[in-house]
Amino acid sequence: MTAISRKLKGINVIGTLKALAREHGQEIHDAVLRGLAGEVGEALRTGGVVARGGYPAAWYDGLLKAIVARVGGGAETARKLSREAVKADFKTLFKVMSLLMAPQRALQQSMRVSRRYVDGGEIEVVEAKDGFMRHRLSEYYDYSHLMWWDFIGSVEGGDGDHQVEFTLRWTS
Numbered sequence: 400m401t402a403i404s405r406k407l408k409g410i411n412v413i414g415t416l417k418a419l420a421r422e423h424g425q426e427i428h429d430a431v432l433r434g435l436a437g438e439v440g441e442a443l444r445t446g447g448v449v450a451r452g453g454y455p456a457a458w459y460d461g462l463l464k465a466i467v468a469r470v471g472g473g474a475e476t477a478r479k480l481s482r483e484a485v486k487a488d489f490k491t492l493f494k495v496m497s498l499l500m501a502p503q504r505a506l507q508q509s510m511r512v513s514r515r516y517v518d519g520g521e522i523e524v525v526e527a528k529d530g531f532m533r534h535r536l537s538e539y540y541d542y543s544h545l546m547w548w549d550f551i552g553s554v555e556g557g558d559g560d561h562q563v564e565f566t567l568r569w570t571s
């Protein structure tokens with residue numbers, strides 16, 4: 400099987416940049432944009448990235464690396480910005496899901512939402528029972544350590560890994 404480079408939706412880039420401005424200020428946001436080299440920098444500075452567009456995973460990785468280089472914090476910065484971007488993007492949807500569904504069912508359904516962010520990849524619920532759920536994400540080629548932290552928050556993936564498995568636990 401040939402590895403397929405994944406494309407991420409522009410909503411990732413846009414949401415992360417908005418979260419960066421909220422969390423670290425417009426001056427830091429602008430400095431990151433000015434410092435981004437290559438196609439991604441040019442596209443962002445000229446308005447060439449749109450929410451529904453698909454862009455190479457390497458572009459998003461470059462953005463995350465530029466942010467971390469500017470503000471520090473390593474993978475934790477990527478995780479926090481992603482969490483804030485998703486909270487802002489889906490504030491209403493996640494609130495409705497949490498009111499209408501049990502945590503296990505809401506988490507199973509929320510994984511389908513990932514298609515809003517990534518073009519491709521596989522997400523499987525490996526095990527689900529009361530208070531516990533384990534997922535496996537595979538075929539996420541070109542994902543870096545920062546992108547794994549961004550994608551699933553507190554789960555660590557490594558550069559070049561195309562698969563990661565994680566467990567979610569909650570209490571009622």
